[in-house]
Amino acid sequence: MMDSKLLAIVQLCATNDIEANFRNCASLIHQAVVQGARFVSLPECFEYIGATPKDALSIAQPLDGPLFSRYRELAVKEQVWLSLAGFHERGPDDAHIYNSQVVVDPRGSIVAVYRKLHLFDVDIQDGRISESETTLPGNEMVLVCDTPIGNVGLTTCYDIRFPELYTCLAASGADVILVPSAFFPSTGEAHWEVLLRARAIENQVYIAAAAQVGKHNEKRTSFGHSMIVDPWGSIMGQLYTIENGCCVCHLDRQTIDQVRRAIPKWKHRRGDIYGEWNYHHVTLRRTTTSGG
Numbered sequence: 035m036m037d038s039k040l041l042a043i044v045q046l047c048a049t050n051d052i053e054a055n056f057r058n059c060a061s062l063i064h065q066a067v068v069q070g071a072r073f074v075s076l077p078e079c080f081e082y083i084g085a086t087p088k089d090a091l092s093i094a095q096p097l098d099g100p101l102f103s104r105y106r107e108l109a110v111k112e113q114v115w116l117s118l119a120g121f122h123e124r125g126p127d128d129a130h131i132y133n134s135q136v137v138v139d140p141r142g143s144i145v146a147v148y149r150k151l152h153l154f155d156v157d158i159q160d161g162r163i164s165e166s167e168t169t170l171p172g173n174e175m176v177l178v179c180d181t182p183i184g185n186v187g188l189t190t191c192y193d194i195r196f197p198e199l200y201t202c203l204a205a206s207g208a209d210v211i212l213v214p215s216a217f218f219p220s221t222g223e224a225h226w227e228v229l230l231r232a233r234a235i236e237n238q239v240y241i242a243a244a245a246q247v248g249k250h251n252e253k254r255t256s257f258g259h260s261m262i263v264d265p266w267g268s269i270m271g272q273l274y275t276i277e278n279g280c281c282v283c284h285l286d287r288q289t290i291d292q293v294r295r296a297i298p299k300w301k302h303r304r305g306d307i308y309g310e311w312n313y314h315h316v317t318l319r320r321t322t323t324s325g326g
């Protein structure tokens with residue numbers, strides 16, 4: 035039997051050219067599908083990276099607007115599941131957007147919307163960054179159930195630094211957790227791989243991180259190194275600093291079960307000592323299609 039390759043992560047370098055970004059995403063999604071992907075995860079800000087945060091406000095559209103509709107049509111055309119992350123979703127007022135990860139099924143229906151919970155307000159070597167100046171945080175954890183790659187937890191970029199979120203998603207039944215990103219070079223070099231592998235090991239789930247790479251404009255560069263990590267913490271596939279590529283991997287439930295039999299840490303947790311996290315507040319999005 036042929037090994038089916040179900041999950042693809044895409045790596046690309048978005049700019050402020052919305053048309054060029056669309057063509058590039060369409061071509062990369064097609065490439066992934068040709069290689070056997072049934073679920074394709076795009077990096078944060080797949081559709082646009084502007085020169086300044088204010089530029090993003092001017093291009094933001096609602097999810098039922100024309101731009102997002104074109105991406106939904108891609109899912110139908112390619113008969114594939116898509117995670118479209120870091121879409122600049124128009125917010126409640128002209129001064130704010132949401133950083134939204136949207137899962138679309140092969141019928142083109144929106145199955146789930148996850149709005150980034152943790153906003154990147156920091157002072158690092160790459161500069162002083164204040165995502166919250168233009169972006170409002172979401173308020174819920176989201177798990178998409180019963181896709182062709184299993185139960186999919188949704189997180190975005192800076193979220194990777196908050197292990198509680200991952201443990202809540204894993205405890206709620208996630209098989210794989212997506213971390214679409216646009217990481218900065220300085221923190222990417224120091225932290226990216228360690229954080230991704232740690233989240234996979236401690237939660238015994240697959241971690242799939244599609245990332246932006248390269249120079250978007252004069253002021254902004256991203257780290258790249260998209261990767262899929264298995265529940266043992268091994269890197270199954272990675273894209274280093276390749277511009278415009280995808281990486282396709284087969285995920286299976288047996289590997290998760292095997293790792294959990296070997297190290298049954300879920301039975302060993304001492305929630306009675308250090309407290310239980312908010313496990314029961316994960317929003318489950320059940321899918322209505324069989325997954326195509």
Ligand SMILES: O=C(O)CNC(=O)[C@H](CS)NC(=O)CCC(=O)C(=O)O
Binds near residue numbers: 083090120165193222
């Ligand atoms: O700004 C946009 O256009 C969209 N948003 C992003 O790219 C976000 C916020 S600036 N990037 C991150 O969260 C990087 C996190 C990171 O690099 C780390 O945690 O070290």
